[in-house]
Amino acid sequence: MPPVSPASGTTAGHGRYSPGDLEGRWQKAWQEAGLDRTPEPDAGEAADTFYALSMFPYPSGNLHMGHVRNYVITDVIARVQRLRGRRVLHPMGWDAFGLPAENAAIERGVDPGDWTDQNIASMRQQLAQLGLSIDWEREVATCHSDYYRWTQWLFLQFMEAGLAYRKEATVNWDPIDQTVLANEQVDGEGRSWRSGALVEKRQLRQWFLKITAYADQLLDDLPKLEGWPERVRTMQANWIGRSTGAELIFEVVNDAGTGTGERITVFTTRPDTIHGASYVVLAPDHPLVSRLTTAEQSMAVEAFCDLVSRQSEQDRVAEDRPKRGVPIGAMVRNPANGELIPLWIADYVLADYGTGAVMGVPAHDHRDFAFARQYELPVRQVIVPAASDEHAFEGGAWTEAGVLIHSGRFDGLGSTEAREAIAAAAEAEGWGRKTVQFRLRDWLISRQRYWGCPIPVIHCDSCGVVPVPAEQLPVELPRNVALAAKGGSPLAQLESWWQVDCPCCGQPAKRETDTMDTFMCSSWYYLRYSDAHNSRLPFAREAVDRWLPVNQYVGGIEHAILHLLYSRFFTKVLRDRGLLGFNEPFQKLLTQGMVQGITYKNPISGKYIAPADVADPSDPRDPISGEQLETFFEKMSKSKYNGVDPAQVIERYGADTARMFILFKAPPEKDLEWDDADVEGQFRFLQRIWRLVEAACERGLNLAAGAGSLEAVQAALNSGTEAELHGAERELRRAVHTAIEAISEDLDGDYQFNTAVSELMKLSNAMAAHLDESRPLLASEALRTLLILLAPFAPHLAEELWTRLGGRAENEALQSSSIHRQQWPMVDGTALVRDTVPLVIQIKGKVRGSLEVPADADKASLEQLALASEIAAKWLEGKAPSRVIVVPGKLVNLVP
């Protein structure tokens, strides 16, 4: 059932609703009038500002529905805030560095910069068709030197603060893309997020940012982010992964039982269980392994380490990984009880978490237990449920509460107190200390790729690592570089580029040839918008403090961890450098759900079928084999042929319909199922509004000179020259003010665009029913209100109808007379007042009917009315109720 053409759905008259024509016209007019330019507050003025921000896109060249949803949501928020009188910053830019440009450029033999610029131009044009109220004068592109100059400048700030450093590290090496990957770019199966290649381990000198120095702050400030979804805060907290515990020292002993001076430090969250330790395990790549391994065990240890290094990645995938290990021959002394226990290495201990060593307490750790079972190591229980303590068994589950046994001087202590007591004893006696561990690692920012921001340092044989002086920035990325198909870092092969003189001593030196992780570029772009053309600084403190923190950030859940965490980190570092004056960059965060397309799959062949090839959607069949197809909604993707092209939707129905549909079909944070039939329905709604206004025009209604505004209506009604409102007029007026109230509430706090649109529909339904019977004064009020409430959602249609109704004269400047420059309507409480209201009568909690009662009736009279009603007579059978509950304005519940 192909959708009909928009033109067919309109009536003859003064004109028909033709979005293709009017949308382009208004977009041009708005642009020429500079309507979307950000109003800068006058000096000294306490400005009521609002910063609405969408996550900026990677310029792939194609706008997809996910983008559309994101930007439409932000645009509605921005437009509502403007109507409410705020000065709004609503910018857009491009996250323009990164591998896809480089890879695409390699395939096409063009310059990544040119390719990216073309994509930006084409996407900017696609965005323009959506009618977004974006201030394009503040556009940024991270790959342009007037932007990345400041990315480099900020990197130098991190260096100066001691937060950027180089270290030799085991890194993830992608053998296909020939680059180092961050841990987060490697999936659970040890494959590259981009190429899908199995990642190898390599030792390289890399640049890191010390995000761990801010781990505590990044975690502790999460509860303050009340405008963020709980889900995102939890994900960040998990990612940071703070655990408090103790480091405990186990001394290595020789055959005679005396200390060798070598010490193993383990990390544990359960120091209270130390008396149950029956072995200590090191990670296979722990630095002490080779030194401590005895001659007898060296063969076995070597073989085991070899096995682990070769198989570790595959083992990670295994469901129930068997724990394997081997004793290395050495013994250690348990510092708590002096017991000698063996030292093992095992694959379940990770070198890069904690100290790379753990104490094995099989009775109180399920992993240790599994390991001990496998290798027949002793299991000694040192904590038992307290006999008299019923709290140990709470809600049907064992809690950790319990009492220590076999623990010498600590016997009888509760588990929780014992954690403190033992850590304290260790600290006092020199065999350990309380400590905190994080799952969060320092941020590896080096990339051995071309299309990224060059790291602005120079390596000099005599001066070491020298930052490029700020006045020499930017370190320009050379253009027109021949990119080998695959082959390490292109910049490293460009001797003419990296050969420079040392800024310190003037001797020949070498530029850093690594570029930065693109997350660096996107960690501060929202700051740049506040002062996008500053050529002396990334942003002036005055400008950034005026606009930020961002009032509302909108984007996909896929950035819940990395982008948002890095941005928070940047903000805190720049705060500490005195460059800005706030703690968190994003006050409120909305993570929009994805857009899903109808997907057809042949369950036998597993092949996806394009919807266009499905003849009958009610009985979808494979056009070739005739097989019945599975039908479901799934995230739009090329390989599943379930994508819907925004350009085609706009061409067919117009941007206003697309916008309305996206907002109406699902709450913003939920996934949205794209359904052509529903889009059609949305288009019909806009046509109904069009016809409603057409009829009003024919009737001679006019909104000129404030006609229909609340002031005008109230003045007229209070003047005494107007007659009382009759039934239809009261209905109409109530509908108008109910809509204002409901929509205002839906757009306040958490955004409920779907119900806001449904309220618009209710208002338009009420107008269709009552407008003709209402006098011009009240009809004008309804029309004015409907159009202004509609304006953020369907900006083109609203502006067109506003003009047709004389809301603005043809020759008036848009700057002042556009519908988008009007005031958000106010609720007139008197319009909501009713003489009578329905009162529900319940008998024993069950609804048995309802009465119309005076709206101002008090509790006692409501009770009387209920008791006197036929409903009561019928159900109570003459008996007096034993109890009566009266909820004024709602119900009376009679309990026999």
Added chain:
RNA sequence: GGGAGCGUGCCGGAAUUGGUAGACGGACUCGACUCAAAAUCGAGCGCCUUCGGGCAUGUGGGUUCGAGUCCCACCGCUCCCACCA
């Protein structure tokens, strides 16, 4: 294994936060208009019914005058983290 969230008509989704469940829309059915179709307009649309009413928000309990909403247990789904000591 740990954490977060969600289960409501044929479908997308509402429900003033404990007070008439199913707003609004889609699909569908009937009617008007039409030679006809589309569009438009009107009506119907949870299930059962002996037409009194009864049953319904994943299942089973509980609290309450009253539960989609709160509590407990279970079932199912989605997402995030995961040998993190």
